Structure formats: structure tokens, C-alpha cells
Amino acid sequence: YAKNFIKQQSILPDKPIVAMITATNGGEPNAWFPERFAKLSEFLAHKYSAQLIFVGATNDRPQVEKIRQMIKIKTFSACGLTTASQLAALFKQCNFAISVDTGAFHVARAMKLPTVVIGHSANPRFEWLPKPAPLFEILRREEVCCRKKPCETRDCMAAIHVKDVIMAFDKLFKAFPLFR
Numbered sequence: 001y002a003k004n005f006i007k008q009q010s011i012l013p014d015k016p017i018v019a020m021i022t023a024t025n026g027g028e029p030n031a032w033f034p035e036r037f038a039k040l041s042e043f044l045a046h047k048y049s050a051q052l053i054f055v056g057a058t059n060d061r062p063q064v065e066k067i068r069q070m071i072k073i074k075t076f077s078a079c080g081l082t083t084a085s086q087l088a089a090l091f092k093q094c095n096f097a098i099s100v101d102t103g104a105f106h107v108a109r110a111m112k113l114p115t116v117v118i119g120h121s122a123n124p125r126f127e128w129l130p131k132p133a134p135l136f137e138i139l140r141r142e143e144v145c146c147r148k149k150p151c152e153t154r155d156c157m158a159a160i161h162v163k164d165v166i167m168a169f170d171k172l173f174k175a176f177p178l179f180r
Helices: 002-008 034-048 058-070 084-093 103-110 162-175
Strands: 017-021 051-055 096-100 115-118 136-139
Touching: 002 084, 017 034, 017 084, 017 103, 034 051, 034 058, 034 096, 034 162, 051 058, 051 084, 084 103, 096 103, 096 162, 103 115, 115 162, 136 162
Parallel strands: 017 051, 017 096, 096 115, 115 136
Antiparallel strands: none
């Protein structure tokens, strides 16, 4: 499935492939902001020649398509088109991921995909997120968290800016050079 998807979409093997895990359908306050994902996506494409594949469940499509419509570059979507095992196989074809803290991130984590995680601070640090490891750059802003369930403000997510994600991605990009 994954190799066919890459081929059918004309995704080039000599440029970085970045999985974009932008949607969340759980009850946690872990959604980031579509405008920020769009700005980040354009930056990654321009600076790194990244090819962006958006993933998610079928019910994530409207949110994913909203982000993709804001982007002025070509992107790809496998949103709603994969089973869990196909998603894992697709992640094996990717070089990096940018993700909110959601189920698809844990699939990427299992596939050892270097990932920048945009995480909320409502839960304890290690309840769902991994302990510090070279494969992951985890962005959290505990100092501004409301600590309420359900979250009323999303201040901890608002405090994570595009430049923060870019700096974390750059660190992973340098740590895991492509095409050695």
C-alpha cells in the first residue's frame, strides 16, 4: 500500500517526506491551529523541499482539507485512506513527522519515525508522551497550562509558535541527515 501510494502520488524519493499529523478526534485539548500548520507546511516545503503527506482518520478529513486549502504548495493526503497497519507502512516511507499528541503519533513512534510533537500540558508529562529520546522533539508549555479538564483556554497550545516547531524540526533534520 505505502509504496503504491508514494508512486501514484509521484512523491520523489530524493526529497524529504514529512508526515503531517494535524487532526485529533479524542477528548484531549491537543488541537493546534490550522493557520499555524499551513504556515509551517509552506516553510518546510520551501526550506527543506519537503513533500508533505497529511494523515488522519476519515472524520479528520474536513480539518485536514481546511489546512491544505490554506497552503499554496502541492501537498498529499492519505487522510481516511489507511488502516493502522497501512499507516505504519506509510510512516516507514517517511523521513520525519510533525504531530499533535494523538494516536497516529504513537504509530509513528512505534515505527521509529523522527517526530516533532506539539503536545498539550493538561496531562502529566509522561502519561502519553515518550520520555526524552533523540527521535523526538517534544514541545510543551506547562507554565501556561490551565490544568483543567476539559481545557477552557488551550493557552498551552497557543504558546507553541511556528518558529518553535521550525527550530525543533531543524534539530531533528540535522540529527537525522537524509541520503547518507
